[in-house]
Amino acid sequence: MSKLVKLKKGFDINLAGKAEKKVESFPTVKTFAIKPTDFLGMERPKVLVKEGDTVKAGTPLLFDKKMEKVQFVAPVSGEVVEVKRGEKRKLLEIKILADSEIEFESFEKLSAADIQSASREKLIDQMTLSGVWPQLIQRPFGVIANPADEPRAIFISGFDSHPLAPDYEILFKGQEQAFQTGIDVLKRLTKGKVFLGLNAEGTAPAAFTNVKGAEINKFSGPHPAGNVGVQIHHIDPINKGEIVWTVSPYGVIQIGKLFLKGVYDASKVVALTGSELKKAAYTNTYLGACVDTFVAGNTKSDNLRIISGNVLTGSKINPDGYMGYYDHQITVIPEGDYEEFLGWLKPSAKKLSFHKAIGMLSFLSRDKEYVVDTNTHGEERPFVISGSFEKVMPMDILPTYLFKAIHANDYDEMEELGIYELVEEDVALCEFIDPSKNEIQALLRSGIELLMYS
Structure with a gap:
């Protein structure tokens, strides 16, 4: 039975630099990368390619020796131009110079009836071989789900409440069929329910509201209302010894496309956000894109922090760095490498703070958009x-x-x-x-x- 959960605790961080609600064209991204550091719990990655190899979208690049069945694959076709390692030969990135036209590895297509009749093991085999499996995250611990486990339930958050969060209506427009197919597959992976959490205070994408086979629950309140962990806690909390899986809407759609089209489709819409961008908008690209074409000539200054993801949980990257595997947002804010004498003591209307003693004047204008930097x-x-x-x-x-x-x-x-x-x-x-x-x-x-x- 669906629930409406009203949350009172939390804090909305209202920042300047929201993406305009339109998809813009930027110069073509030339290189893409898979970074093992994006995958928590990966201990012993084994590389399957070498520099100079030609790959297609869906060609295996590496696997974790701890869970050999799960393949991590190329998001685009092209040439492997670098297998980058750090200290003690730690694998950092596998970079691919993309083709102008993407070629795909072929996988078996399954109709809705085929999905219902196929064994759970067959569905899992296709997902692990094709590269979509890493979209499934296990709770507890927040690591990639183990195909040998069966979760008590699967949870999806259908909205993002982080600062400058992308509009899911733009990110997933026209993906109704793929999302439904993904839900159909996920239902076969658990004996429990598939839960979808939606924002009670906004309009959800048609792909979410019309879905069948998932229990929809609605949440209202400040951030972190959009966090799937908060939604799990209020719908069906995790107890010691239990396992649930989570997956993002993008992951559901990618799973759906695999069975509909028989390909590993890593195309995505990402939001370019932040107060230091001249043009904050949405754009089409692929998973693991290099951000250089998005920020070059598109920033207001040079002393910047470029973040793959949002300002709370994202990762700092270089101007020629690569988006994280699970990110659908780039944020650019000022670097905060300066000292401010007694700055922590002075109340100010310019400072965004949860504590009224410091940001007391900011509480008089809650709708104001703030420019924040990285200074602590x-x-x-x-x-x-x-x-x-x-x-x-x-x-x-x-x-x-x-x-x-x-x-x-x-x-x-x-x-x-x-x-x-x-x-x-x-x-x-x-x-x-x-x-x-x-x-x-x-x-x-x-x-x-x-x-x-x-």
């Missing part, structure tokens, strides 16, 4: 217990005590306090408002890894 306005200091974390965590979890348990390596306390329900994005607001300037997301990941490998 202070340095890391002893862990201050202020009670603020609980105000932005719309879950029945005590984050302050959880973070203290992680610091203490207290396994039992971490489990009791709900660490199995969380991944980094669920505590990103805690990091944003933390007066102690701690790296809360990294702290949570350290706790998760303690439990994963214990």
Whole structure:
């Protein structure tokens, strides 16, 4: 039965630089990359190609020796121009110089009736071989799902509440058939339900509202209402020993296209956002695109932070860096490499802050769009217990005590306090408002890894 969940805790970060609601043309992206660092839990990647090899979209590039069945494949066709490694020969990137016309590896097409009659194992085999499987993420731990497991349920968030979040109506316009096919496949992978969370305060894409076979629940309130972890918590929480899977709408559509067309289709619409872009808009590209053509000549200054993803959970990349595997947004903001004398003490209407003592004047104009930079306005200091974390965590979890348990390596306390329900994005607001300037997301990941490998 569908639910309407009204969330009161959280904080909307209203930034300048929203993408105009139209798809623009930019110079053609020439290179694309797959980065093993995008895949949490990948321990021993095995490279299957070498420099100079020719690949098609869907050609396997690597796999993790821990889970050999799952292939990571080329998003485009072309030539492998670099297998980049770092310290101790750690694999960093596999770069591909794309063809002008994309060629695809061929996989079996399945009709709706075929999907219903096919065995679960056959569907999984096609998904792991073709490269769409990494779109499935396991909770707890936030790692790629293991094909050998069967989840209790599968969850999809149908909206994004992060700062400068893309409009899903633009990202997934015209993808109704692929989304429905993806849902049909996901239903075969679990004996439980497929849940789809929608924004109660906006209009959802037609692909989501007309879907069959998924239970739709609606959520209202500030960020992080769009986080799938928050939605799981309020619909069907995870208990110790249980496994659920999550997948983004893009992942559902990519799965659907695999069975409809018999190809690995990595095309996507991405949002170019941020106050430092001259033209903030949407554009068509492929997974793992180099961002150079999007930012070159399109920025207002040189001292910038380019982020693959959003300002809360995204990753810093170079002007010639590559988009993350799971990202559908690029954000460009000013770099904050300056010092401000007593800046943390001075109330200001120009500063966006959750704490009224600092940003008290900003609360008088909640609709104002703010230009923020990367300056933390202070340095890391002893862990201050202020009670603020609980105000932005719309879950029945005590984050302050959880973070203290992680610091203490207290396994039992971490489990009791709900660490199995969380991944980094669920505590990103805690990091944003933390007066102690701690790296809360990294702290949570350290706790998760303690439990994963214990």
